[in-house]
Amino acid sequence: MQEHSNRVRHLGKTIVFVPTMGFFHKGHLSLINEGRKLGDELVVSIFVNPVQFGPGEDFESYPRDIDRDIGLAQKEGANIIFIPDKKELYPQRFQTHVNLKELPNHLCGLSRPALFSGVATIITKLFNIVKPHVAIFGKKDYQQLVIIRQMAFDLNFDVKIVGVSTAREPDGLAMSSRNSYLTDKQRVYALSICKSLKKAQELLESGINDAAKIIESASKLIKSYPETVIDYIAICDPETLVDIKRIDRQALMAIAVKVGNTRLIDNIMLNPNT
């Protein structure tokens, strides 16, 4: 992969990179499609990264369908589908991790302590292997996007980080590989998440800008559905992820909810001026 990237770079071509954990849905395909517009050589990686899963999380059961993924990525215009081997990326005596001090101490980082060190480490590795000019990440994992931007900036990676809007089902559910875990009933209950985000925007437009009130409303709405356990509902600064009390500027509202055993996340950018 490094040799290929060296050759492509030497030809003066721009490498665009879409790192994924596979099991593609329309969200992944919109990242790949966006990638096609931003450069010449489009590399899609598929790797379920063990280091970002904690004990008891769903590393083993995480859905996989490599053959289908390869077909879809090719159809969407990927030039290279890079599927590294777990033992090659994490050999015996592997011991180096990339850690951020502040951004992981919010949102998903609190309930998933291994997550963002694992993400920052694998993305550092993949950047060094794929050598992209541009890398593309979904805004559904907003904290991940913010952390990768910070990491790339702090470590002086010469890589442009691009965020792409969350793809949604027609009824509003944010697309996620983990949606495949949901029963038919849970699929209905999961809608409470995007509904509560939509309602938050409506409350803000109606003049309510007290974050606690908006969070309380979202909490009530989600709890009114069975099988839902809220991990967090936060309204925060989109760059630092620090909680905001009064929404007098753009704010990120982010939610994590367990529906049955499936942990789902979603977010919206609240803008007091729209």
Place this chain on the structure above:
Amino acid sequence: MQEHSNRVRHLGKTIVFVPTMGFFHKGHLSLINEGRKLGDELVVSIFVNPVQFGPGEDFESYPRDIDRDIGLAQKEGANIIFIPDKKELYPQRFQTHVNLKELPNHLCGLSRPALFSGVATIITKLFNIVKPHVAIFGKKDYQQLVIIRQMAFDLNFDVKIVGVSTAREPDGLAMSSRNSYLTDKQRVYALSICKSLKKAQELLESGINDAAKIIESASKLIKSYPETVIDYIAICDPETLVDIKRIDRQALMAIAVKVGNTRLIDNIMLNPNT
């Protein structure tokens, strides 16, 4: 710097990188001289990295002489002398560090806990800025060399790491920017370090391969000089840095001693077959 390196790489040239903290002595010049042989474009950086100094260490007083350094590096054949700005490398909100789990828990890492996270972080940053094919480090900082090798391997840096033998004064003292701190008397006492390493090799050649006995002998020799306080004397595996009891294969003997207020290090590779 990144733009320059992109252009040089696009021309098909090999970039060799010698990262330094400046205040050049013959050791630095031998690294630069070695670098000239290993590629086309020779980049020497000068940066006293604040992040690798702990509280109470000598960051502020670390010797600096940029003008002299620039002249010496040019004379030795450096094409680029890269002197980054502290605020540019570590801006406000900087928060990303590269950490190794095991290799820092030996030798200098024990008494200088900030050191190797700081080293791994700045070298990651400089690799991403300078984009070298080859990077050169001195063997005097042997643990640093081992850690950078491991870090580069773990994070998949496409950079060849080269170690260069320690440069010594005619009487055997390992060259170090910190030797400038020594008084004339301390300069004599400091010789105890390299003398004890030489004696260790002689003991091994005479058939003694019990590490504890060799360490005891070195300890006695160093303590027989005034103003010396031993930080550590270790005989360990050259790759893992784990202590070795019996020297039945190649072993690293490493020493750190405070002579007055000046902390000096040195090491030797012990080989039972020579």
